[in-house]
Amino acid sequence: MTTTYAALLRGINVGGGRKVPMADLRTLLADLGLDDVRTYLQSGQAVFAAGHGDEESLAGEIARAVEEHFGFGVDVIVRDHAYLRAIADACPFPAADLEPKQLHATYFSAPVTPDRFAEIDQEAYLPEEFRLGDRALYLYAPNGLGRSKLAEHLSKPRITEGVIATTRNWNTVVKLVEMTRA
Numbered sequence: 001m002t003t004t005y006a007a008l009l010r011g012i013n014v015g016g017g018r019k020v021p022m023a024d025l026r027t028l029l030a031d032l033g034l035d036d037v038r039t040y041l042q043s044g045q046a047v048f049a050a051g052h053g054d055e056e057s058l059a060g061e062i063a064r065a066v067e068e069h070f071g072f073g074v075d076v077i078v079r080d081h082a083y084l085r086a087i088a089d090a091c092p093f094p095a096a097d098l099e100p101k102q103l104h105a106t107y108f109s110a111p112v113t114p115d116r117f118a119e120i121d122q123e124a125y126l127p128e129e130f131r132l133g134d135r136a137l138y139l140y141a142p143n144g145l146g147r148s149k150l151a152e153h154l155s156k157p158r159i160t161e162g163v164i165a166t167t168r169n170w171n172t173v174v175k176l177v178e179m180t181r182a
Helices: 022-031 055-070 081-089 149-154 170-180
Strands: 003-009 035-040 045-050 076-080 103-108 129-133 136-140 165-169
Touching: 003 055, 003 081, 003 165, 003 170, 022 035, 022 045, 022 055, 035 170, 045 170, 055 076, 076 081, 076 103, 081 170, 103 170, 129 149, 136 149, 165 170
Parallel strands: none
Antiparallel strands: 003 045, 003 076, 035 045, 103 136, 103 165, 129 136
């Protein structure tokens, strides 16, 4: 039985020297024996089908292959369609009423608990807000991610320590649900 997954590569093609051409990434994933490989945008999303492994082992396999092929390490989170759909469906903010640039999901490699975020005075950042989900954080940033003081605070190493965290805007969240639909 094959499962369709999305691989989220953290921090590639967003400035700096960590460039991964999407055509090369598609070839690399196909060479790993993954099927129906497609990419979305240039910022590190790939969708594929696999008949072997699980999310964690596939993420490790992809991360090793990227490092061997491109010469630098990259964090990878792999999630299946059911998880991606559940994250989109559980959004605590009115996604249909917001501009996609205002709403983001940060995917975590492992569960996170509210105590990790206890130091954050959410009222100090209003109208920006965040809510926790299943290995995810939903962020409402009405002026966009680039201007968000809350997003800046949420990305501090003491907040993300011990987990991989990678953020996608709501357009990408929705597109990955569509692309992973079997």
